[in-house]
Amino acid sequence: MGHLIELKNVYKIYQMGEETVHALDGIDLTVNQGEFVAIVGSSGSGKSTAMNIIGCLDVPTSGSYHLGGIDVSTMEDDQQAEIRNKMLGFIFQQYNLIPKLTVQENVELPLLYAGVSSEERHERAIQSLERVGLADKRKNLPSQLSGGQQQRVSIARALAGKPSVILADEPTGALDSRTGREVLRFLQKLNQEGDTVVLITHDNSIAVRAKRIVRLQDGRIIYDGDASDPQAVVQPQEDDAGEEVLA
Amino acid sequence: MNFTQSFKLAIKSLMLSKMRALLTMLGIIIGVAAVIIITSLGNGMQNYMNAQFEQLGSNLIQVMVYGRGEESTRDVSPDDMYALVEKYPQYLSGVSPYVTASANVRQGTEDFERTSVYGVSEAFYRDDTQKTMQGSTLEEGRFLRYIDVERQQNVCVIGSYIAENAFQGDPLDQEISIGGVPYKVVGVLAESGDSSEGSGDDVIYIPYARAQRMGGGFGDMYLMTSTDRDTAATAKGIIENRLLDIYESSDAYMVMTSAEMMDAMDSMLNTLMMILILIAAISLLVGGIGIMNIMLVSVTERTREIGIRKSLGAKCRDIRSQFIIEAGTTSAIGGAIGIAVGIIMANVLTNVIALVLGTGNDGFVAVPTAGGIGVAFGVSVAVGILFGYLPANKAAKLNPIDALRYD
Numbered sequence: 001m002g003h004l005i006e007l008k009n010v011y012k013i014y015q016m017g018e019e020t021v022h023a024l025d026g027i028d029l030t031v032n033q034g035e036f037v038a039i040v041g042s043s044g045s046g047k048s049t050a051m052n053i054i055g056c057l058d059v060p061t062s063g064s065y066h067l068g069g070i071d072v073s074t075m076e077d078d079q080q081a082e083i084r085n086k087m088l089g090f091i092f093q094q095y096n097l098i099p100k101l102t103v104q105e106n107v108e109l110p111l112l113y114a115g116v117s118s119e120e121r122h123e124r125a126i127q128s129l130e131r132v133g134l135a136d137k138r139k140n141l142p143s144q145l146s147g148g149q150q151q152r153v154s155i156a157r158a159l160a161g162k163p164s165v166i167l168a169d170e171p172t173g174a175l176d177s178r179t180g181r182e183v184l185r186f187l188q189k190l191n192q193e194g195d196t197v198v199l200i201t202h203d204n205s206i207a208v209r210a211k212r213i214v215r216l217q218d219g220r221i222i223y224d225g226d227a228s229d230p231q232a233v234v235q236p237q238e239d240d241a242g243e244e245v246l247a
Numbered sequence: 248m249n250f251t252q253s254f255k256l257a258i259k260s261l262m263l264s265k266m267r268a269l270l271t272m273l274g275i276i277i278g279v280a281a282v283i284i285i286t287s288l289g290n291g292m293q294n295y296m297n298a299q300f301e302q303l304g305s306n307l308i309q310v311m312v313y314g315r316g317e318e319s320t321r322d323v324s325p326d327d328m329y330a331l332v333e334k335y336p337q338y339l340s341g342v343s344p345y346v347t348a349s350a351n352v353r354q355g356t357e358d359f360e361r362t363s364v365y366g367v368s369e370a371f372y373r374d375d376t377q378k379t380m381q382g383s384t385l386e387e388g389r390f391l392r393y394i395d396v397e398r399q400q401n402v403c404v405i406g407s408y409i410a411e412n413a414f415q416g417d418p419l420d421q422e423i424s425i426g427g428v429p430y431k432v433v434g435v436l437a438e439s440g441d442s443s444e445g446s447g448d449d450v451i452y453i454p455y456a457r458a459q460r461m462g463g464g465f466g467d468m469y470l471m472t473s474t475d476r477d478t479a480a481t482a483k484g485i486i487e488n489r490l491l492d493i494y495e496s497s498d499a500y501m502v503m504t505s506a507e508m509m510d511a512m513d514s515m516l517n518t519l520m521m522i523l524i525l526i527a528a529i530s531l532l533v534g535g536i537g538i539m540n541i542m543l544v545s546v547t548e549r550t551r552e553i554g555i556r557k558s559l560g561a562k563c564r565d566i567r568s569q570f571i572i573e574a575g576t577t578s579a580i581g582g583a584i585g586i587a588v589g590i591i592m593a594n595v596l597t598n599v600i601a602l603v604l605g606t607g608n609d610g611f612v613a614v615p616t617a618g619g620i621g622v623a624f625g626v627s628v629a630v631g632i633l634f635g636y637l638p639a640n641k642a643a644k645l646n647p648i649d650a651l652r653y654d
Contacts, residue, residue, distance in 0.1 A: 057558065057648050078562045085560020096555045096651065100263060112252065113560040157559070 089158030148179030272581030274534025283589025286619035350426035366458020388434030554650025574635020582627030
């Protein structure tokens, strides 16, 4: 049995005028089924680029990315869309619910694009909403819910498609600390129930809620290990400091 | 994502901004309404004219004989035409000379300068239909008889305008001066137009030989009737052959059937209508551009939504069809409103025209045709889809990462 996520020597290079920017500078990363991984880094560290590539929203400049054993690094847009639909569940910082659709319709969206019949869609959407405890709000519009509730709806949406990986991009960024903790607890619960969760954040205090921490800096992985290891939360001050930590 | 869902979504987003939707549709509404109004008017016009022709008699044949000018040695006489009718009873049912006389009409001290005087035979009034060849009926008295025509008696049949204005409604057996000669009124025709001066009711019929002597008409004219509308073409051929025999030149005469004239008029009207519809179609085009414009704005506004949908697995074609269906729905609703407006306007115009012409309800009626409505609706939907394609394609090609970050 191979790894669920397997990035091999992944580069993402942008040409910004005269300058070439190595957003990802040779990354090797594997994530197995059932893991809870936090990808941490300050802004510009390459964590967003990593998230885009893991989330099949972008393709690497070079290197390979296998998701569930499938090489997705050279796929066309529509093939990627299908992979996103079938294998990935996104949770965004801004919830990214469609404001004019009801909660249930929002949760049904990934199933709609998967071509699931309307009866099954309703059923699975309600199941999903029950999991996040918001089944009674399914007729509401997102704007009628609190931030924490909206984020739970977006989690329900991510779960509805029964994805292999749940990809959470700063899921607590727009929430106050109490509801933020609630959402994190919920992600932990999902992980305990067997889901694979990849959390992207800049915040160490959030990252430690994961089981494993992958720290990025300047497009490279400078730490990859257990979240309980004190080394994991050492904030590198300089490039040199980062090197020292690795060494 | 199937069609019904896209359709529901499109209706929903239209309902959310009714004012904008209405403005977007305005061009389509105006274009479709214009097309409906034009086709209704044209159709009504056609029906009206056909009814008028029908009243005249759809089996009427007009024969104009110019002769061959100065060196003419042979000529056609009314007797030749009578002979023709006798020879082909299965095609021709009647003939009457129809001579336009130039004569002063005077009653007492009053001149009737615009009154038309025609010389006809007794056959101009058809006993079987109780109508003249031109569709008028007798109000009172009788029409010219064989004996009047044969003996060239000074008798006449007058239209309702003359009856009212020269004789105050009591014209029978009174006399009217035509070209300085007194004629006794033996019959009055029923009103066929609006009884105004110079209209079809301002006429006098006298025996044709007398009219010929007054002169003034250019060449000879005969009115003939075919047995049926369908035999009109054959009858025309028979008459033309006969005239060609006599004159040996097809320039010497002209034979026209009502059926032909009706067809000619119809095709003229159709051409006119096509031109007007093309002009109206320009506003459909402008409407389409309006839809494209708003859809482009809408795509920009909904960039984030598009990003979300793409991140959840929407393919390019899902996004594209969503926006195309939205554009098509917009223009279809616009088209439906335009059809309603057009039908209402056509009804209003019918009433206005009836009022202006004073023809009442059995006159001109602007009738929307099912075909016209169908085409207008089809074209409006097609315009929406066509002009929706560009914005939809723009939406479909958005990069999901950029779209998700868009504020």
